[in-house]
Amino acid sequence: MTRIVVDAMGSDHYPTPDVEGAVLAAREYGVGIVLTGDAEKIQPLLESHRASSLPISVVHAPEMLTMNDKGDDLVIKARHKDAKNSMAVGYDLVKNGEADAFVTMGNTGAAMVTALFRLGRIKGVDRPAVAVPFPTANGICTILDIGANPDCDPKNLLQFGIMGSVFAERARGVKNPRIGLVSIGEEAGKGSELVKATYPLLQNANLNFVGNVEGKEIFNGHVDVAVTDGFTGNVMLKSSEAVAKLLTEKIREAVKSGGPLTLLGGALVKPALGKIKKLLDPSEEGAAPLLGVNGLTFIGHGRSDALAVKNAIRVAKNAIESNLLSAIKSAIEESLKK
Amino acid sequence: MTRIVVDAMGSDHYPTPDVEGAVLAAREYGVGIVLTGDAEKIQPLLESHRASSLPISVVHAPEMLTMNDKGDDLVIKARHKDAKNSMAVGYDLVKNGEADAFVTMGNTGAAMVTALFRLGRIKGVDRPAVAVPFPTANGICTILDIGANPDCDPKNLLQFGIMGSVFAERARGVKNPRIGLVSIGEEAGKGSELVKATYPLLQNANLNFVGNVEGKEIFNGHVDVAVTDGFTGNVMLKSSEAVAKLLTEKIREAVKSGGPLTLLGGALVKPALGKIKKLLDPSEEGAAPLLGVNGLTFIGHGRSDALAVKNAIRVAKNAIESNLLSAIKSAIEESLKK
Numbered sequence: 001m002t003r004i005v006v007d008a009m010g011s012d013h014y015p016t017p018d019v020e021g022a023v024l025a026a027r028e029y030g031v032g033i034v035l036t037g038d039a040e041k042i043q044p045l046l047e048s049h050r051a052s053s054l055p056i057s058v059v060h061a062p063e064m065l066t067m068n069d070k071g072d073d074l075v076i077k078a079r080h081k082d083a084k085n086s087m088a089v090g091y092d093l094v095k096n097g098e099a100d101a102f103v104t105m106g107n108t109g110a111a112m113v114t115a116l117f118r119l120g121r122i123k124g125v126d127r128p129a130v131a132v133p134f135p136t137a138n139g140i141c142t143i144l145d146i147g148a149n150p151d152c153d154p155k156n157l158l159q160f161g162i163m164g165s166v167f168a169e170r171a172r173g174v175k176n177p178r179i180g181l182v183s184i185g186e187e188a189g190k191g192s193e194l195v196k197a198t199y200p201l202l203q204n205a206n207l208n209f210v211g212n213v214e215g216k217e218i219f220n221g222h223v224d225v226a227v228t229d230g231f232t233g234n235v236m237l238k239s240s241e242a243v244a245k246l247l248t249e250k251i252r253e254a255v256k257s258g259g260p261l262t263l264l265g266g267a268l269v270k271p272a273l274g275k276i277k278k279l280l281d282p283s284e285e286g287a288a289p290l291l292g293v294n295g296l297t298f299i300g301h302g303r304s305d306a307l308a309v310k311n312a313i314r315v316a317k318n319a320i321e322s323n324l325l326s327a328i329k330s331a332i333e334e335s336l337k338k
Numbered sequence: 339m340t341r342i343v344v345d346a347m348g349s350d351h352y353p354t355p356d357v358e359g360a361v362l363a364a365r366e367y368g369v370g371i372v373l374t375g376d377a378e379k380i381q382p383l384l385e386s387h388r389a390s391s392l393p394i395s396v397v398h399a400p401e402m403l404t405m406n407d408k409g410d411d412l413v414i415k416a417r418h419k420d421a422k423n424s425m426a427v428g429y430d431l432v433k434n435g436e437a438d439a440f441v442t443m444g445n446t447g448a449a450m451v452t453a454l455f456r457l458g459r460i461k462g463v464d465r466p467a468v469a470v471p472f473p474t475a476n477g478i479c480t481i482l483d484i485g486a487n488p489d490c491d492p493k494n495l496l497q498f499g500i501m502g503s504v505f506a507e508r509a510r511g512v513k514n515p516r517i518g519l520v521s522i523g524e525e526a527g528k529g530s531e532l533v534k535a536t537y538p539l540l541q542n543a544n545l546n547f548v549g550n551v552e553g554k555e556i557f558n559g560h561v562d563v564a565v566t567d568g569f570t571g572n573v574m575l576k577s578s579e580a581v582a583k584l585l586t587e588k589i590r591e592a593v594k595s596g597g598p599l600t601l602l603g604g605a606l607v608k609p610a611l612g613k614i615k616k617l618l619d620p621s622e623e624g625a626a627p628l629l630g631v632n633g634l635t636f637i638g639h640g641r642s643d644a645l646a647v648k649n650a651i652r653v654a655k656n657a658i659e660s661n662l663l664s665a666i667k668s669a670i671e672e673s674l675k676k
Contacts, residue, residue, distance in 0.1 A: 077415030137538040137584055147522055184485055190489040193571040215573070215580030228573075231530040235553070235570055236521040236577045243581045246475055250614050251589075258610035265606025272596035272603075276588050313448040 001032045003099040004316050005090040006309070007062035008037030010106035012302040018105060019045040021309020026054040028159035028310065032316050034099050036061045036090040061089040067302075074110055079117040087111060091118035093294055094295040095244070101296035101316040103287060104302045111297065112290055113146055114331065119295035122325075124332040127156045128292030130299065131167055131231070132237060134283045136221035142168055143182075143218070143226045147234035154198040157181070157227050159332065161209070163201050163291040164225035166331050170322035171315065172224070180223035181214030181234060187212065193230065204229065205335060234334065288303030291317065339370045339393065339438040342654050343428040346375030347402035348444035350640040356443060357383040359647020364392040366648065369655050372429040372437050374399045393571035399427040405449035405640075412448055417455040425449060429456035432633040439634035439654040441625060443642045446454060449635070450486055457633035460663075462670040465494045466630030467568070468637065470575055471504055471623045474559035480506055481520075481556070481564045482592030482629065485572035492536040495519070496669065497563050499540050499547070502563035502631040504669050508660035509627070510562070520570060525550065532567065540565070543673060550648070560601065623651030627657065634663055 006022045008015040015037055023031045023046070032055040035042050039060040045054060060089035062087040069077060077083055087110060093099040095118055103113050107128065121128060130144035133138075142159045145152070153158075161179050181202055183191035188199050190212060202209045210223060215236075216227050228236070255266035286308055287300035296319050300312045344360045346353040360371045361384070370393040377398040384394060401423040407415060415421055425448060431437040433456055442449050446468065463593060467483035482498045483490070490498075497607055499517050506515035513612050519540055521529035526537050528550060540547045548561055553574075558563050566574070592603035624646055625638035634657050638650045657663075 113503070122380045135584075137587070149547035150522060150533075182573060184569055184576070186489060192567075195488075195569075197422050215576035215578070218577070219580035219584045229530075231522055231533075232570055232573055235520060235566075235574055238553035239556070240553070240577055240581045243578045244585055246473075246557045247582055247585050247614070249475070253613065254610040255607055260609070261606050262610045265603040265608075265610075268411045268599050268603025269593055269596070269607060270603075272592040273589065275592050276585070 002035055002317060002320050003034060004095050004313055004320070005033040005034045005036060005102045006313065007037040007086045007090050007100045007102070007104035007106055008042050008062070009086040010104040010300070010302070011304050011309070015041050016076060017043060017304055017309050019307045020049065021304070023049045023051045023054065023311065024310040025313035026051070026056050031313065033313070034059055034093055036066065036093070037086040038062060057233060059089055059093065061086040064119065065107055067107050068111070069107065069110050074113055075288060078110070078114040083191055087114045088118055090335035091115060091295065095119055100320045101298065103298045103300070103312050103316050105300040105302055105309060105312070107302070108147070108299050109177070111299045115290055115293045115295070116295050119293045119297070121145060121333055122292055122294050122329055124184070124336050125159055125163070125292040127159070128290055129154065129160045129163065130162055130288050131291050132288045134218065134240065136219050140172065140219040140285070141218050141221065141226055142172065143228065143233050143236065145228065145230035145233050146237050146288065147230045148290070149230040152194065152229035154194065154201050157194070158205060158335070159200040159230065160203040161207055161225070161227045162205060162331050162335055163328050164227060166209050166328045167291060167324065168224045170324045170327050171319045172222045176208045179207050179209045179225045179227060180211065180217060181224050182228035182236070183212035184211065186212065186214065196233065200228075280320035286313070286315050289315070291328065296320060340655060340658050341370040341372060342651055342658070343374060343431050343437045343440045343523045344651065345424045345428050345440070345442035345444055346373040346380050347399070348442040348638075348640070349642050349647070353379050353383060355642055355644045355647050358387065358644035359642070359651065360387045360394060361387045361392065362644060362648040363651035364394050366390070367652060369651065369656055371395070371651070372397055372428075372431055374431070375402065375424040376400060396521065397427055397431065399424040401450065402590045403445055405445050409443065412451050414558070416448070421520055421578040423661065425452045426456055427511055429453060429633065433457055433607040438658045439636065441636045441638070441650050441654050443638040443640055443650070445640070446485070446637050447671050449637045453628055453631045453633070453635050457631045457635070460632050460667055460670055462499070462632055462674050463497055463630040464636060465490070465497070466628050466631060467498045467501065469629055470500055472578065472627045474557050475557040478510065478623070479556050479559065479564055481511065481566065481571055481574065481649060483566065483568035483571050484534050484575050484626065486567045486628070487568040490532065490567035491567070492539050495532070495536040495567065496539040496673070497630065499565045500543060500669050500673055501666050502565060502618060503545050504666045505627060505662065506663050507660045509657045512562045514546045515562035516548045516560070517545050518548055518564045520564050520574070521550035522552065522564035523550065524552065536565075613663065624651070626652050627653075634658060
């Protein structure tokens with residue numbers, strides 16, 4: 001049976017959404033779940049959801065990593081042999097083959113650093129990357145890196161391209177994924193020094209590389225994967241979220257302050273706009289994979305609810321069943337032979 | 339009398355919007371206009387708008403720079419002593435003191451390169467930057483650089499901060515403008531190597547530096563100026579535009595496909611949404627200044643209509659009247675004394 005570790009102490013409102021999402025996933029997807037965290041807090045929740053017949057077990061981890069864990073302090077907690085936090089305990093289960101993937105809604109930095117120390121990197125990968133699904137006009141574009149690596153070199157970006165391509169194909173079911181390189185201007189000669197040096201590497205890799213892309217191409221759905229450094233990717237992510245939020249707020253304001261007929265109109269269009277909200281809702285996609293570490297790892301939003309946790313577990317399940325990890329290992333190995 | 343050069347051959351539909359915008363501006367703002375471009379095409383337009391009593395003159399420039407002008411070819415056309423294109427002729431008028439500012443809706447790259455060769459840089463400025471106004475929840479945030487310099491060093495970003503601050507104060511009327519540094523994470527230690535090295539420079543400059551900012555802070559209006567390298571800035575600009583477009587299209591689709599009541603609702607909210615469209619409309623702001631060259635230069639969208647051209651001329655007029663250029667020179671000079 002597929003077994004997925006869920007960090008019960010991850011979300012902002014832990015452990016409720018984390019445990020409830022795990023219960024929903026165990027019921028709906030028939031996967032085995034291992035919850036790591038404070039057993040005293042987890043057990044009553046499981047009982048209240050009558051989960052005793054479900055394949056859910058609890059591994060007690062009395063400590064947890066929070067947004068306050070960073071720098072050297074985080075490194076110590078992440079690497080300590082006998083670390084007792086819910087992330088370290090969870091990753092160790094994956095490392096020891098007792099589970100197939102790790103899912104957390106916790107601090108992204110803590111999840112990344114702990115993954116690096118507990119699971120290590122895939123051979124040939126210099127820098128693991130966080131890959132985030134962006135909504136487009138006709139589906140999803142996976143953008144990586146989204147913040148794990150603020151400073152990258154061309155080889156890092158090449159590896160992001162290879163891992164992103166395998167991820168889109170295996171976990172998202174895209175055939176021959178189209179890979180774009182985030183730049184300013186579409187021509188090969190345009191962009192930063194990093195982009196100009198990366199372009200030929202992606203072109204000569206065994207990828208369906210379509211060239212440079214800008215916001216227009218990404219959000220119009222012209223590529224399935226967009227490769228960039230973690231600084232640019234994170235700025236794109238945060239700006240896109242902020243613009244979408246600003247726009248929807250301005251629309252709400254305009255409708256509210258527009259008189260009775262406008263208000264009526266607003267009420268009439270509201271159901272149709274629910275679809276848009278869903279499109280922009282991170283809980284739909286659930287979690288972002290950390291690609292390049294030697295074990296399947298998925299990191300979701302701290303503000304996730306039970307539905308988002310359930311969806312994150314579904315994403316992990318798809319990755320397990322499509323052998324994502326070994327496919328990435330093979331693709332990286334293949335690229336090193338060149 | 340304030341005199342502004344308008345490149346009559348700039349916009350996608352040149353010379354009509356360019357000349358019509360100039361006529362509108364001369365009427366409304368009482369500024370003198372010098373149109374550079376093909377006199378045979380410009381004169382009939384002026385006559386059809388009964389502009390003979392307005393302070394508009396034409397300086398014939400038989401050639402023009404287009405999107406096809408780039409690389410070495412562009413450099414030759416930009417720097418040639420006897421260049422006869424409408425940009426070079428226009429910049430020379432500013433350089434020779436026959437006009438106070440130059441406004442074009444033409445190719446941004448051509449406008450920048452030609453400005454560099456005809457006007458030169460302000461003493462102490464290593465790299466001129468394009469500063470673009472972004473709409474926020476409560477006004478405008480000027481972001482620079484937006485594409486002139488894909489690769490920057492910390493000193494470049496410091497100069498962008500100084501120039502952006504003076505621009506916000508003088509041309510936008512913001513008192514003690516709040517300056518942010520685009521990064522990933524708000525704390526001082528977060529971001530790329532470039533950002534980490536730039537942070538103390540901005541902190542020690544004579545600026546109202548508020549620290550690192552992300553999309554949330556920018557679009558919520560927490561800063562008046564956001565400083566970044568041209569690669570990141572351009573990616574932000576293009577992504578923001580693309581997200582806004584995607585969202586409005588999805589809303590339109592949802593309303594259209596939602597049945598008669600939803601359609602009715604859509605019709606009722608439409609007038610209120612017009613305000614939002616205006617918020618996102620580049621023609622409202624007219625043009626982006628190229629800061630750091632030794633002369634006032636404003637570059638607008640190729641797709642500008644007459645209204646956008648008129649607004650661009652208004653922006654130039656404000657900059658002239660507030661002594662933007664000499665204020666930037668003083669601020670840069672001051673910063674060099676430190």
